[in-house]
Amino acid sequence: GAGVSQTPSNKVTEKGKYVELRCDPISGHTALYWYRQSLGQGPEFLIYFQGTGAADDSGLPNDRFFAVRPEGSVSTLKIQRTERGDSAVYLCASSFISGSGADTQYFGPGTRLTVL
Amino acid sequence: AQSVTQLDSHVSVSEGTPVLLRCNYSSSYSPSLFWYVQHPNKGLQLLLKYTSAATLVKGINGFEAEFKKSETSFHLTKPSAHMSDAAEYFCVVLGTYKYIFGTGTRLKVLA
Numbered sequence: 001g002a003g004v005s006q007t008p009s010n011k012v013t014e015k016g017k018y019v020e021l022r023c024d025p026i027s028g029h030t031a032l033y034w035y036r037q038s039l040g041q042g043p044e045f046l047i048y049f050q051g052t053g054a055a056d057d058s059g060l061p062n063d064r065f066f067a068v069r070p071e072g073s074v075s076t077l078k079i080q081r082t083e084r085g086d087s088a089v090y091l092c093a094s095s096f097i098s099g100s101g102a103d104t105q106y107f108g109p110g111t112r113l114t115v116l
Numbered sequence: 117a118q119s120v121t122q123l124d125s126h127v128s129v130s131e132g133t134p135v136l137l138r139c140n141y142s143s144s145y146s147p148s149l150f151w152y153v154q155h156p157n158k159g160l161q162l163l164l165k166y167t168s169a170a171t172l173v174k175g176i177n178g179f180e181a182e183f184k185k186s187e188t189s190f191h192l193t194k195p196s197a198h199m200s201d202a203a204e205y206f207c208v209v210l211g212t213y214k215y216i217f218g219t220g221t222r223l224k225v226l227a
Binding site: 108 | 162165206220
């Protein structure tokens with residue numbers, strides 16, 4: 001079946017530009033997560049959506065980062081005034097939320113963002 | 117707060133020999149623990165998960181892990197390494213909905 005998809009797979013931009021990264025979760029998954037993986041590091045949590053609302057955005061590094069999920073399915077991570085330090089692989093994951101809590105998260109292939 | 121520590125950043129083994137990737141966890145309650153594998157330029161793939169059922173968890177591709185509460189460990193093992201096992205491995209603990217990743221262990225398999 002279809003997994004989590006992310007577009008674009010690679011994005012190169014210049015410092016100061018605006019970028020949008022898209023995530024299509026597995027159909028029926030109500031929870032969606034964004035993580036950021038810097039070179040040589042483990043992924044770090046950015047934001048979690050339950051349905052359309054951001055249930056936890058404590059991992060967003062600053063107000064240049066914003067994410068939306070207007071219809072409870074596709075999500076877009078938006079980065080304003082990009083900086084070289086934003087260069088990383090941005091990972092999206094989705095899961096069911098069962099009665100016992102969060103289920104296994106399934107990850108997309110990621111978007112590699114390079115800020116020149 | 118939950119956290120995991122992967123004790124080795126790099127592990128090298130010969131093909132056909134056992135694999136041991138070490139992970140210690142810290143949690144204020146009974147944790148949910150996972151191992152994921154990441155091949156170069158590929159997405160994260162779930163190997164196995166522990167959610168307070170059997171302490172010995174079997175995963176895909178011959179991997180298994182044992183939850184040891186007394187040692188706060190969740191080490192990943194495989195009896196015989198294959199060249200295709202060369203990858204980055206992440207130990208993960210579930211926080212409040214979000215995953216908390218270790219820093220990863222890069223496994224190298226020598227022919």
